[in-house]
Amino acid sequence: MVIVSSAAQAFEPEQPECIAPANAGGGWDFTCRQIGKTLYDLKTIGSPMQVVNMAGGSGGVAYAEVVSKRNEDNDLIVAASSATTTRLAQGAFPGSTMDQVRWVGTIGADxxxxxxxxxxxxxxxxxxxxxxxxxxxxxxxxxxxxxxxxxxxxxxxxxxxxxxxxxxxxxxxxxxxxxxxxxxxxxxxxxxxxxxxxxxxxxxxxxxxxxxxxxxxxxxxxxxxxxxxxxxxxGIDAIGANWRGFYAPKGMSDEAYDYWVKAIKDTYASDEWKSVMANNGLMPLEKFGPDFEKFVADQISSTQDLSREIGLIK
Incomplete structure (x- = not known):
């Protein structure tokens, strides 16, 4: 009988990649590049993160690309923010819904x-x-x-x-x-x-x-x-966090998804990331895996309600 250790079966990305759904500069590009650098510095990933800028449709081009062409890519994560959930809620990504991807976690908020x-x-x-x-x-x-x-x-x-x-x-x-x-x-x-x-x-x-x-x-x-x-x-219970974080392909394996959730969570908790946050005005916001998915669903629901009230969507 051959016994394979769990360590040998553990997932690690071979060619880690992060899509920033905009041109270089700005929040999504910052999210990919800073997390990519910190993941590599902490030796969480074995090779440098490749950052791909994919502008268009305020994030819609990247979303469609992941859903239609990269659905089973275990090495891929995509930068997202409150702008992503706002556009999903208002139907700005035609035919797209939040359950077409997997939601990984946040790295802070403004x-x-x-x-x-x-x-x-x-x-x-x-x-x-x-x-x-x-x-x-x-x-x-x-x-x-x-x-x-x-x-x-x-x-x-x-x-x-x-x-x-x-x-x-x-x-x-x-x-x-x-x-x-x-x-x-x-x-x-x-x-x-x-x-x-x-x-x-x-x-x-x-x-x-x-x-x-x-x-x-x-x-x-x-x-x-x-x-x-x-x-x-x-006495006014209103939370408005412009969160920054990541989603991943829906067809990603559970092992890969668990890896990325843990990688982002551990990076968020590191002293290195605390320093990045302090230097860039990012504030604490900790949502990972299922908790983050619920957070995204709640954001989309409340945004839809508000958007209906002001006549932006039906």
């Missing part, structure tokens, strides 16, 4: 914030939404994503949690990036900024912005971030 000018007479999130309830047209929210995009949806999530029934009345104005949205706020053209902590922090430090709430479960770690209150502690 949490949403709602902020006003430093000298605004509004000091808390409940005060802000009280004004919205009294006169929805009196306040305009500005963000760096399109109508129905992530900056817009964060406001709607918070508004619903604050008890505002007709969120369609909330005025949202889209700009080309968070920086332009803040400029419009400081110029007095809009009254509220919606964005992420990483883009708001510099304006807080310069004395221009006042953060009313961070859309995280708990206060963020570190002296620089811990001073900002959460929406939750103000």
């Amino acid at each position: 949490y949403g914030v709602i902020a006003v000018k430093k000298d605004s007479d509004i000091n808390t999130l409940p005060e802000l939404f009280s004004k919205v309830k009294a006169d929805p047209s009196s306040l305009a929210f500005a963000g760096g994503s399109a109508v129905g995009g992530w900056d817009h949806l964060k406001v709607l999530l918070a508004a619903k949690a604050a008890g505002i029934e007709d969120i369609r009345k909330i005025k949202y104005i889209a700009f080309e990036g968070g920086g332009e949205a803040v400029t419009q706020l400081l110029g007095g053209h809009v009254q509220v900024f919606t964005g992420d902590i990483s883009e708001a922090k510099g304006f807080v430090d310069s004395g221009d912005l006042k953060i009313l709430a961070v859309l995280s479960e708990d206060r963020l770690p570190g002296e620089e971030f811990n001073k900002f209150p959460t929406a939750k502690e103000q």
Whole structure:
């Protein structure tokens, strides 16, 4: 009788590859390259990670490629984020659903914030939404994503949690990036900024912005971030995490899937990755394997509900 050790049967990728569904630079490219480097530095993978940039359809081209042509590739993972679930929820990837791939895990998040000018007479999130309830047209929210995009949806999530029934009345104005949205706020053209902590922090430090709430479960770690209150502690249970993570082909073997889930989980817990997070403004968000899959399903469901309410989908 020949006995084969479990170690000999353990899966390891021969040619590890990460698809970044966009051109070089930006969040998805960062996700692939930084995780690939850290996996190799930690000797979790035996050869360097090949990063393939596959732009198109805001992630849709890569999604279709994995589903139709790479469905059984055990060596492949794909960078994803809140933008991925938003587009799946709104049907922006034609004919695609979340169950056509396997969801691996997160590597951190950039949490949403709602902020006003430093000298605004509004000091808390409940005060802000009280004004919205009294006169929805009196306040305009500005963000760096399109109508129905992530900056817009964060406001709607918070508004619903604050008890505002007709969120369609909330005025949202889209700009080309968070920086332009803040400029419009400081110029007095809009009254509220919606964005992420990483883009708001510099304006807080310069004395221009006042953060009313961070859309995280708990206060963020570190002296620089811990001073900002959460929406939750103000009685408004809204979480808005622009997560970063990975999915993998649906037809990937269970052994390969388990390997990648463990690899990402162990990397996330490493000192090396903690340093990458600190240097790039990423905040804690730990979701792996089945927990991450449920998280994705919940994100898609809530995004669909919000998108229906504002007439983006039927």
